[in-house]
Amino acid sequence: MKILVPVKRVVDYNVKVRVKADGSGVDLSGVKMSMNPFDEIALEEAVRLKEKGLATEVVAVSAGVGQARDTLRTALAMGADRAILVETSTDVNDDLEPLAVAKILAKLVETEKPDLVLMGKQAIDNDMNATGQMLAALLGWGQATFASQVDIKDGAATVTREVDGGLQTIRVNLPAVVTADLRLNEPRYVSLPNIMKAKKKPLEEKKISDIGVDITPRLQVVRTVEPAQRSAGVKVGSVDELIEKLKNQAGVI
Amino acid sequence: MFLNEVQEQVLETTRSFVDAVIRPAAEALDREERFPSEIYDQMAELGLFGIGVPEELGGPGFDTLTYAVVMEELSRGYASIADQCGLVELISTLLVRHGTESQRKILPEILSMRRKVAYCITEPEAGTDVSGIRTTAERDGNGWVLNGGKIWIHNAPVADTGFVLARTNKDAGNRGMSIFIVDLHAQGVDRGPKEHKMGQRASQVGGLDFQDVRLGPDALLGEEGRGFHMMMSVLDKGRVGIASLAVGIAQAGLEAAVDYAGTRKQFGKHISEFQGVQWLLADMAKDIEAARLLVYSAASKIDRGLDATRSCSMAKCFAGDMAVARTADAVQVFGGSGYIRGFEVERLYRDAKITQIYEGTNQIQRMIIARELLRKGARS
Missing domain, CATH: 1.20.140.10 (Butyryl-CoA Dehydrogenase, subunit A, domain 3)
Structure with missing residues (x-):
């Protein structure tokens, strides 16, 4: 079984982001970037499937700026066998829309012919939560999103999904798209010897023009604003006062 | 900006490990003056010991700058833990440079922390001035007999193997010292009490005493008389x-x-x-x-x-x-x-x-x- 794992280079989750002065988005120049945490979880799962002897090859792919090469190197150090970069832009502030990414991935699936695409349920930058679903639709494959457990057996994946109010277990025939949720696993730390070994693993680079996919944006960002500042709390003197405030001021009871 | 892509990756992986595992443990380790085996085991898995050991000898084979990056990060978590990494780095560098093929066989055990090492130089009369050491190794058949004592030796209370600087020629000054690889569980080796220090308190430090400790011919590291060098x-x-x-x-x-x-x-x-x-x-x-x-x-x-x-x-x-x-x-x-x-x-x-x-x-x-x-x- 061959697994394709798409990984996205996103703002590191520790970074306090800043909105650009013109409100067109978040300022990404000079900001620390890393692998999207949900993609890390997907990759960890793929590597575990390989370690269990259920997968034969794990291929990490990324689309975006050339710097996504670093993200792919991390993927190789985590255990991917090889990597493919599709360079779509040279401007670090450019972002691809889910449909564009899904189309690029669909093209790669055509040539790579994986049995499973295992990816993060969403990227932590835009929180779109759409690429996996769109990819499955474009390919005409089954999909299992928000996975918290994945079992592969007899050409099918039994996937436990984290849904509102509980867990749902479904079975999808392979090939399929599975998207990883937070509790699927805890990704490993990359070891120093594996960082060294990753240097020797193949990283293939393609240009978007080689792929022949239209990535023209369909969406227009109207406005980006910082979250409202939280105002300070109030100390109340008694339970009665608390109830009064909850009723009349906050209007929650 | 001074680091290449690989060094950045090493920095990243070390940093996340330090923030998740080492830094939160430091306060208790300092208070308890405890040797953190469980953390060293995890570090060994990540390849954080023997950073400069070449790949063909079982290490990751990184350069000195990468080593510096790792040491700073580990120490940001807890200096005692960084110092253990530094100790293993020194010993493994000595073994890689000067060890015979059979002596280097212990490298995998050292890098995995299954074998704990000590670097035994300092003596009561020989601190900064190393030439004052009084520990001697005298020829005995095809081996040596070791006598003397060391103080303030990092890992002395827990170590399995000592790399001991001893005088092999009384009249040859700095050219009369040699380094021996000594089994610290051998007869004649005595460990002094653990010192209670001002800081870096999870580092186990103490003295070692050698009385007629017999060393085999393979105990000498490198050439006789080249220990100081x-x-x-x-x-x-x-x-x-x-x-x-x-x-x-x-x-x-x-x-x-x-x-x-x-x-x-x-x-x-x-x-x-x-x-x-x-x-x-x-x-x-x-x-x-x-x-x-x-x-x-x-x-x-x-x-x-x-x-x-x-x-x-x-x-x-x-x-x-x-x-x-x-x-x-x-x-x-x-x-x-x-x-x-x-x-x-x-x-x-x-x-x-x-x-x-x-x-x-x-x-x-x-x-x-x-x-x-x-x-x-x-x-x-």
């Missing part, structure tokens, strides 16, 4: 390691101080709004950065095969003095809290002090810098 040959790297360790302690202090200044309120505002506190933070940040750059410069010189002695001494001396001064500032930012056990900066200040003393006191470093200046000229 071998020891000196790893000093530059050792100093880069300790300099990085000092930077890591100070960096932890800065991080704690910045966080605290942004949350602690006095006179109705955060203390970070007071210029007096801002200047403390600014001075900490600039001196830490300066020390880090000295470390990177010294490490890069070693990696390029340049004469690095002056740079390594400058880095070690500046970083050690800086760490003591700037962790004192971190305590100052915390005010009374900074003087209380359990607050990180109180420990950092104690942990920093030894960086002015071990791996050559900072007075010796100044002597070396001056000697190099006067011998080789003012330009480095």
